[in-house]
Amino acid sequence: xxxxxxxxxxxxxxxxxxxxxxxxxxxxxxxxxxxxxxxxxxxxxxxxxxxxxxxxxxxxxxxxxxxxxxxxxxxxxxxxxxxxxxxxxxxxxxxxxxxxxxxxxxxxxxxxxxxxxxxxxxxxxxxxxxxxxxxxxxxxxxxxxxxxxxxxxxxxxxxxxxxxxxxxxxxxxxxxxxxxxxxxxxxxxxxxxxxxxxxxxxxxxxxxxxxxxxxxxxxxxxxxxxxxxxxxxxxxxxxxxxxxxxxxxxxxxxxxxxxxxxxxxxxxxxxxxxxxxxxxxxxxxxxxxxxxxxxxxxxxxxxxxxxxxxxxxxxxxxxxxxxxxxxxxxxxxxxxxxxxxxxxxxxxxxxxxxxxxxxxxxxxxxxxxxxxxxxxxxxxxxxxxxxxxxxxxxxxxxxxxxxxxxxxxxxxxxxxxxxxxxxxxxxxxxxxxxxxxxxx
Ligand code: PMP
Numbered sequence: 011x012x013x014x015x016x017x018x019x020x021x022x023x024x025x026x027x028x029x030x031x032x033x034x035x036x037x038x039x040x041x042x043x044x045x046x047x048x049x050x051x052x053x054x055x056x057x058x059x060x061x062x063x064x065x066x067x068x069x070x071x072x073x074x075x076x077x078x079x080x081x082x083x084x085x086x087x088x089x090x091x092x093x094x095x096x097x098x099x100x101x102x103x104x105x106x107x108x109x110x111x112x113x114x115x116x117x118x119x120x121x122x123x124x125x126x127x128x129x130x131x132x133x134x135x136x137x138x139x140x141x142x143x144x145x146x147x148x149x150x151x152x153x154x155x156x157x158x159x160x161x162x163x164x165x166x167x168x169x170x171x172x173x174x175x176x177x178x179x180x181x182x183x184x185x186x187x188x189x190x191x192x193x194x195x196x197x198x199x200x201x202x203x204x205x206x207x208x209x210x211x212x213x214x215x216x217x218x219x220x221x222x223x224x225x226x227x228x229x230x231x232x233x234x235x236x237x238x239x240x241x242x243x244x245x246x247x248x249x250x251x252x253x254x255x256x257x258x259x260x261x262x263x264x265x266x267x268x269x270x271x272x273x274x275x276x277x278x279x280x281x282x283x284x285x286x287x288x289x290x291x292x293x294x295x296x297x298x299x300x301x302x303x304x305x306x307x308x309x310x311x312x313x314x315x316x317x318x319x320x321x322x323x324x325x326x327x328x329x330x331x332x333x334x335x336x337x338x339x340x341x342x343x344x345x346x347x348x349x350x351x352x353x354x355x356x357x358x359x360x361x362x363x364x365x366x367x368x369x370x371x372x373x374x375x376x377x378x379x380x381x382x383x384x385x386x387x388x389x390x391x392x393x394x395x396x397x398x399x400x401x402x403x404x405x406x407x408x409x410x411x412x413x414x415x416x417x418x419x420x421x422x423x424x425x426x427x428x429x430x431x432x433x434x435x436x437x438x439x440x441x442x443x444x445x446x447x448x449x450x
Pocket of ligand 1: 049108109110111113142143144145216220221250251252253278279
């Protein structure tokens with residue numbers, strides 16, 4: 011039986027059959043500690059009773075009603091919850107089925123907004139190198155990862171990529187963090203001026219970078235400067251919180267900690283906590299109203315946009331995050347995880363950095379701890395770490411190699427918000443052994 015499903019891995023995979031708390035059990039009965047929520051998805055762990063009950067109740071009432079004809083109670087309730095808890099100025103919610111769809115919708119919304127307000131020349135997007143915004147063609151164009159894009163070129167959205175503010179910050183000792191933040195933010199201004207502000211519609215970035223760089227927050231002041239540059243040039247600021255949002259860093263929206271509000275923000279992953287495929291694109295009333303008063307409506311849509319079951323899962327997940335005190339818990343357990351990682355890897359000869367916010371953490375694996383020199387990508391360190399963590403029965407997210415010409419290997423750790431201290435110890439023990447095996 012089996013073998014006809016194809017996906018991203020060509021290797022035979024264990025069959026997941028059941029989940030409970032921080033563990034997934036495979037068909038052989040083996041327990042896997044979920045140290046990364048897949049890719050920062052399962053923020054409530056597996057088999058959460060409230061989310062299951064909300065989805066079951068909705069399934070018993072109504073599974074689907076097309077949004078061309080109806081809105082639905084779970085969709086309205088979810089949008090209310092999101093707006094009540096969103097950064098200042100965010101007022102409207104467009105529900106989708108995942109992160110790439112949310113980014114795709116954000117890019118299209120920005121484009122339509124500028125058409126409606128009589129600035130049709132604004133079509134370019136500026137993003138950052140070493141970034142990932144999804145795999146559909148628009149989101150792929152925005153992503154900085156050249157090797158992902160090149161097979162599908164020419165892409166549909168004209169995007170240029172500036173240097174990230176997180177470019178191995180830990181290797182640049184000579185410059186103060188403040189000067190570094192300012193210098194990298196100013197790259198945005200230089201790029202807008204190079205392209206001509208009348209042709210630029212949006213800048214997109216993750217507040218805390220996930221998969222491509224490994225839980226890297228921007229240095230203090232960076233996003234304030236970015237916000238100011240976007241505002242001055244009439245460029246929309248899109249924040250991609252698909253991975254770092256929904257409480258992962260200790261606040262519902264990661265950008266709260268940078269002290270700014272975007273014009274558009276995308277969320278997914280933790281939004282449905284893995285119980286249903288869901289994403290959302292949130293925007294300001296100004297953008298929404300310009301379109302509503304212009305041609306009338308956002309010319310976009312998917313059959314499953316606003317799906318009642320997905321919205322029920324999303325609403326229950328956010329209520330769980332807010333009502334069970336999980337945001338302070340993420341901050342508290344994040345500090346425990348950070349301390350455990352430092353105890354385990356703080357003096358490790360091949361760990362160059364330990365970083366992150368809340369339960370969004372990473373270690374950077376380097377050839378030389380002193381110089382912070384990365385390993386030669388030919389050593390395939392992250393592939394070896396992945397194999398080693400799997401043999402430990404641990405799920406985490408090793409990535410890196412070469413991205414946009416930059417070398418580096420990191421392991422992203424993003425466990426469920428319900429993780430307990432002994433499970434944090436289990437996680438760091440398993441990861442510690444896996445790193446030894448991979449480097450040995
Ligand atoms: N943006 C970011 C920051 C992501 O991390 C991801 C997924 N890794 C996406 C967008 C795309 O989301 P999805 O896989 O749900 O389409």
